[in-house]
Amino acid sequence: MxxxxxxxxxxxxxxxxxxxxxxxxxxxxxxxxxxxxxxxxxxxxxxxxxxxxxxxxxxxxxxxxxxxxxxxxxxxxxxxxxxxxxxxxxxxxxxxxxxxxxxxxxxxxxxxxxxxxxxxxxxxxxxxxxxxxxxxxxxxxxxxxxxxxxxxxxxxxDPGNRVADITPVFTDLKAFLRDFVPEALAVQQERLAKSPKRPLSGVYAIERQRELGLAMMGAVGFDLTRGSLSVSHHPFCGGVPSDVRITTRYKTSDFLSALMGVLHETGHALYEQNLPEAWSHWPLGKARGMAVHESQSLFVEKQLGRNPAFWQWALPLVEQHLGERWSMEEILPHVHHVERGLIRVDADEVTYPLHVILRYELEQELISGRLAVADLPEAWDARMRDYLGLSTIDNPADGPMQDVHWPSAAFGYFPSYTLGAMMAAQQWAALSREHPSVDDEIARGHFETVNAWRRDKIWSQASRWSTPDLLERATGERLNAAHFTAHLKKRYGR
Amino acid sequence: MxxxxxxxxxxxxxxxxxxxxxxxxxxxxxxxxxxxxxxxxxxxxxxxxxxxxxxxxxxxxxxxxxxxxxxxxxxxxxxxxxxxxxxxxxxxxxxxxxxxxxxxxxxxxxxxxxxxxxxxxxxxxxxxxxxxxxxxxxxxxxxxxxxxxxxxxxxxxDPGNRVADITPVFTDLKAFLRDFVPEALAVQQERLAKSPKRPLSGVYAIERQRELGLAMMGAVGFDLTRGSLSVSHHPFCGGVPSDVRITTRYKTSDFLSALMGVLHETGHALYEQNLPEAWSHWPLGKARGMAVHESQSLFVEKQLGRNPAFWQWALPLVEQHLGERWSMEEILPHVHHVERGLIRVDADEVTYPLHVILRYELEQELISGRLAVADLPEAWDARMRDYLGLSTIDNPADGPMQDVHWPSAAFGYFPSYTLGAMMAAQQWAALSREHPSVDDEIARGHFETVNAWRRDKIWSQASRWSTPDLLERATGERLNAAHFTAHLKKRYGR
Structure with a gap:
């Protein structure tokens, strides 16, 4: 046979x-x-x-x-x-x-x-x-x-992703963000004018940060008997589903940077740990693709980890591990900080999509031949000024030279990041429609409902469906930017 | 071609x-x-x-x-x-x-x-x-x-090892140890009667023991850019020559147990790290065999690590890392402790060969058919009483059931342990003939002469020669029990 x-x-x-x-x-x-x-x-x-x-x-x-x-x-x-x-x-x-x-x-x-x-x-x-x-x-x-x-x-x-479907969604999102980034920055400024940001104390011992990270990983569902947390120069999620290796890097000056990294990689890890074991040796048993994977990491980092309800539960844990008491009003300005910047990997969830859309547009032009590499610095600078009001014309290192993707010939990968962010918001919207009290559960540190939904709709499905079909089956509709923009408005708007 | x-x-x-x-x-x-x-x-x-x-x-x-x-x-x-x-x-x-x-x-x-x-x-x-x-x-x-x-x-x-060569050497050694074990025990008792043993304080933090172990590894020649020290249930030396993984296990009650394990595995690691790189993908480039490998680990553990000269250099290092000052008179009774026991892996260098010779004799009889498995407990007990004065007749778990080798069908392996100990003593004798002041160098923490000799005679030779020929080329003679017995007499005799 x-x-x-x-x-x-x-x-x-x-x-x-x-x-x-x-x-x-x-x-x-x-x-x-x-x-x-x-x-x-x-x-x-x-x-x-x-x-x-x-x-x-x-x-x-x-x-x-x-x-x-x-x-x-x-x-x-x-x-x-x-x-x-x-x-x-x-x-x-x-x-x-x-x-x-x-x-x-x-x-x-x-x-x-x-x-x-x-x-x-x-x-x-x-x-x-x-x-x-x-x-x-x-x-x-x-x-x-x-x-x-x-x-x-x-x-x-991402099997099934097509320009014809993605471009209209990105176009809507770009139009929204052009207006929304200034609004979010203004809202932030008003809040900070009323009550200034409490600085981080900057004395966060690595071993304590690690214990806090492990406690949160375990709480949100990471199976610590089938995975581990180590240190590496760049955070990643690697290994195999029965032994998922996630990493972070620590700064003693700032506990949020490592912690948010841990939550992000935990999102990737949950997907891997919950794939169907019996199919592990078939391509069918693998995670569907990069956008879906990113939707799982961003779900944990952004939809859960930057959700105020999450911090109601998390603040006592922070106090227990780091010996520092924070109020919700003090921590959220750190967790929700927005800033226009040149560097994609440092960007917050409001500005990040503009970095991706810029690359998505430019790499299509490069592949089609409409744009020559010689003209890339100017094309990059023009879009960067248009989308984020920043110039890179004298600074190509932080412009078209900033990512490893193009030198690695990985064209077609960039959209996955923002598709993942949008899919995470769409999954959250569907989940909270079905389970209206999910925020209350999260505020008590209960992630069972959240994870049961994701296990059923995403993780257990592995590669049964194309990327767009998987999303539609999970959320009842095709990719729809409205969920992501609603999420941003709620968290960062007036 | x-x-x-x-x-x-x-x-x-x-x-x-x-x-x-x-x-x-x-x-x-x-x-x-x-x-x-x-x-x-x-x-x-x-x-x-x-x-x-x-x-x-x-x-x-x-x-x-x-x-x-x-x-x-x-x-x-x-x-x-x-x-x-x-x-x-x-x-x-x-x-x-x-x-x-x-x-x-x-x-x-x-x-x-x-x-x-x-x-x-x-x-x-x-x-x-x-x-x-x-x-x-x-x-x-x-x-x-x-x-x-x-x-x-x-x-x-061990390519080239033959019963016809080994049995006479083991027979001499057995005859010597029958008399020498009681003598070493009597000498030990006399010394302890004069000045009682200073107990270990038993508060040795694992991280400090680890730092001490790393310091000693580095000093005796372990290349820390091409290897590492971790923790495992049973100590081992694994990995590859460019990335040698050694392990130990720690007890906070006793720093010598982990440290001696580290030195032993470091001996194995030095052999691996110093094999000829250009031959690493040929069988010729591999370590010669188990007895030679054991001679390298025992060289570092016994010939160096239990040498009083070594402790002149090591005691300040112990004090620096563990915050405890020991005199030579206080530490040597721990380092040179001799005791008749049932368990091979716990045995000291004086009694260990008798455990091996017992197995070497019995496994030849098992393979030839002269001994039936049903008669093994009695045969074991008889030899154990004869060689070490201990009985295992009611305790087969600590008799013929104590090692994993026989259940694993690894017959012919046991002699490597004692051949390694004898070869290490013979190498030390040759080395100190050529370099009479090597003890002074060791007492100052200088291992260059020792390692240059071993690199030249053993490590760089990889699998060029059979086990007996390698020893003869390095030391000028075939395996000779006299070097090992002289070593034991000097360290443990009157």
């Missing part, structure tokens, strides 16, 4: 993915610094074995045969996802993948060096090479999938 | 060995407890891939062809070790390996359960099964290698 062959293949690939995931997390947390070169060799060889095994020509026959076999519903969906994975992994010729990998590694190295030197002129030729290759990739994927080029790139990250 | 094929195979196997080693160390140190089942699946699948790739039939042709190619000296030795590895991995039929693996897993589980219950009667049939399989294994290896059955088992752990 061909399905049995696919099932067995899935188990072999799962073992290699397990090794790659744990070795990857280990590299950022526990590896000795001198172990890097051999680790890179090992990861590259294991990734090669995975790729060879996952793309073997006979798999195509197994899938075709399995599609005609008598299978139950889960198995039929599993075959569909085996096909999607196989198509996505084989639609690029080996010659192309090798060329792209080499160009990407060179461009990333150059980027690390030249961003620090604010040297756009040195960087531009390398990025031109990457964009040329990305156009080739988009064309190859487009042909294999029968999608428009940019849609074909997004399809890797 | 066939050698190039072997070289490439070596790189693939090294990547899988890297994954197996790091995942193995991670399991004991950082893995979430609930991650065990999936980790076991992944390790088993990866080990299967390694075995399949390492034993592919075409490798036999590559080796044969490479043996006729024009190669340099290193490459010729590399081919010899490729052949040794291939022969050792392929001399057991797959049917046998599967049967043995299943029996071993069953027997180990049973052992864990029944040892706790002191239930020999329940355990005996499982061990009978294992011994029957071990006899089969010895016969298969004997035929493939042209060695006597027990020699063929030892050959897996």
């Amino acid at each position: 061909s399905f049995a062959r696919l099932d067995e293949l899935g188990r072999k690939l799962e073992a290699l993915e397990h090794a790659l995931a744990i070795l990857g997390a280990d590299e950022a947390t526990h590896m000795a610094v001198g172990g890097g070169a051999k680790r890179a060799e090992a990861l590259s060889a294991l990734a090669g074995m995975h790729h060879r095994q996952a793309t073997a020509p006979e798999i195509s026959d197994w899938i075709a045969a399995a599609e005609t076999e008598a299978l139950n519903d889960d198995q039929r969906l599993a075959v569909r996802e085996f096909r999607r994975q196989y198509t996505n992994m084989t639609c690029l010729p080996t010659e192309f993948v090798e060329r792209q990998t080499a160009a990407r590694l060179r461009c990333e190295q150059l980027w690390r060096d030249l961003r620090a030197k604010n040297d756009w002129a040195g960087f531009q030729p390398a990025l031109e090479g990457i964009v040329a290759i990305a156009r080739e990739e988009a064309a190859l994927r487009s042909e294999a999938l029968g999608l428009d080029p940019y849609d074909a790139l997004m399809e890797q990250y | 066939s050698f190039a094929r072997l070289d490439e195979l070596g790189r693939k196997l090294e990547a899988l060995e890297h994954a197996l080693a790091i995942l193995g160390a991670d399991e004991a140190t950082h893995m979430a407890v609930g991650g065990g089942a999936k980790r076991a699946e992944a390790l088993s699948a990866l080990a299967g891939m390694h075995h399949r790739q390492a034993t592919a039939p075409e490798i036999s042709d590559w080796i044969a062809a490479a043996e006729t190619e024009a190669l340099n000296d290193d490459q010729r030795l590399a081919v010899r070790e490729f052949r040794r590895q291939y022969t050792n991995m392929t001399c057991l039929p797959t049917e046998f390996v599967e049967r043995q693996t299943a029996a071993r897993l069953r027997c180990e589980q049973l052992w864990r359960d029944l040892r706790a219950k002191n239930d020999w009667a329940g355990f005996q049939p499982a061990l009978e099964g294992i011994v029957a399989i071990a006899r089969e294994e010895a016969a298969l290896r004997s035929e493939a290698l042209g060695l006597d059955p027990y020699d063929a088992l030892m050959e897996q752990y």
Whole structure:
């Protein structure tokens, strides 16, 4: 039976993915610094074995045969996802993948060096090479999938996401934020004029912050017997569903920075920990995509973690672990701080979408060829001034050179961040329609209702549905910016 | 060129060995407890891939062809070790390996359960099964290698070790220890009668013990950029040469137990860290075997770490980290404590060899069939009374059930421990002949001379020579018990 062959293949690939995931997390947390070169060799060889095994020509026959076999519903969906994975992994010729990998590694190295030197002129030729290759990739994927080029790139990250659906939603959101950012800043200023911000004391011992983080992780549903919290330079969620490795980084001057990072990664972790165990060796059993994943992390960080109800419950926990008493009026200005800035990863939830929309627009123009890399600094600056009133023309390091995505040839990924934020708000709206007293539960530290809803609607569904269909089944409607804008108005408006 | 094929195979196997080693160390140190089942699946699948790739039939042709190619000296030795590895991995039929693996897993589980219950009667049939399989294994290896059955088992752990060479040395050692153990105990008693032992204060914070351990590791040569120290239930040295993971376990009541464990594992780590990097993907580049490895760990733990000169340097370090001042007269009775006991792993360096010789004698009789498993408790008890004056007849849990080696079907391994202790003493004797002032250097915390000698004679040699030849090239003579007995007499005698 061909399905049995696919099932067995899935188990072999799962073992290699397990090794790659744990070795990857280990590299950022526990590896000795001198172990890097051999680790890179090992990861590259294991990734090669995975790729060879996952793309073997006979798999195509197994899938075709399995599609005609008598299978139950889960198995039929599993075959569909085996096909999607196989198509996505084989639609690029080996010659192309090798060329792209080499160009990407060179461009990333150059980027690390030249961003620090604010040297756009040195960087531009390398990025031109990457964009040329990305156009080739988009064309190859487009042909294999029968999608428009940019849609074909997004399809890797979020099956079913299309420009035709996303652009109108982003356009509405952009129009809203143009007016709303000034309003939110004015509201903030008025509040601060009435009562000035209480500064953080800045003496937050790392071990105590860690204990507080663990207490909150456990409370919101992280299974501490199937995961752990470590330290790394950049926070991430890695590992495998049975052993999810999340990390944060601590500043003794500020406990909120690490804590919000922990809540964000806990959101990713809850999704991984609650995927259906029996499907863990099938592509069907994996998380649906980057936007849905981001919706889960942002749900915990923004919809729960910056919700005033959450802080009613959390403040005594902060006092218990850090020995510092805060009132709601004192903590919320920290949790809800809004500020126009140049850097996407430092942005708050009000301004963040404008950073993403800017990149979404520019990268479509780069892929289509309407925009040349040489003109990117000016195009970036013009939009940055338009959307956020800031200029980057003398500062490309904090303009088009700020993210690793483009040097890494990851075009089509950026929209996932804001789609995730919007989907999280839409999920919260649906959940609180069904459970009107959910804020009261959160204020008492009860997350069972919230998690039961998410387990049922999102986590247990794994990759059964496309990204838009998953959202619609969970919330009763297609992506609708109104939920996100209502959320922002409620939290940051007049 | 066939050698190039072997070289490439070596790189693939090294990547899988890297994954197996790091995942193995991670399991004991950082893995979430609930991650065990999936980790076991992944390790088993990866080990299967390694075995399949390492034993592919075409490798036999590559080796044969490479043996006729024009190669340099290193490459010729590399081919010899490729052949040794291939022969050792392929001399057991797959049917046998599967049967043995299943029996071993069953027997180990049973052992864990029944040892706790002191239930020999329940355990005996499982061990009978294992011994029957071990006899089969010895016969298969004997035929493939042209060695006597027990020699063929030892050959897996220490190439070149033979009963004909070891038994006379062990016989001398046993005769010496029969008289010397009572003498060492009498000497100890006389000293304690004159000045009673100063008890340990028992308030040794784990973090401080860890810092002391790291300071000593670094001082004796552990490269902290290519390795780390963690905590695990049983201390071990794992990982890969570029990232050696050693562990210990802490008791707040006693700092010497963790510290001596750290020094022991540091000895293993120094060997791994100093193997020739360029050969890391060849069997030739690996450590020679278990006895040589144990000689390196015992060299650091016993020849350095229990040397009074070492403590002249170490006591101020202890004071600095633990805030406790000890004199030489106070610390040495702890470091040189001798006691007759039932448990091998708790034994001191004077009594330990008798535990090993007992097992070496009994396991040869089990393999040859001269001893039946049913008669093992009495045979064990008789030797235990003879060698150490202790009885285990009512206590098989601390008699023939005390070690995991036999339930794991690892016959031929035990002699490595005492061979390692003797080789360490012989290395120390050669080193201090060549460098008569080495004790003065150690007393000042200088380990460069010691490590330069070991790097030159042992570490850099990797698997160039058989175990006996490596020792002879390093020390100028074959294994000679006189160095070990002289060492014991000097440290523990009148």
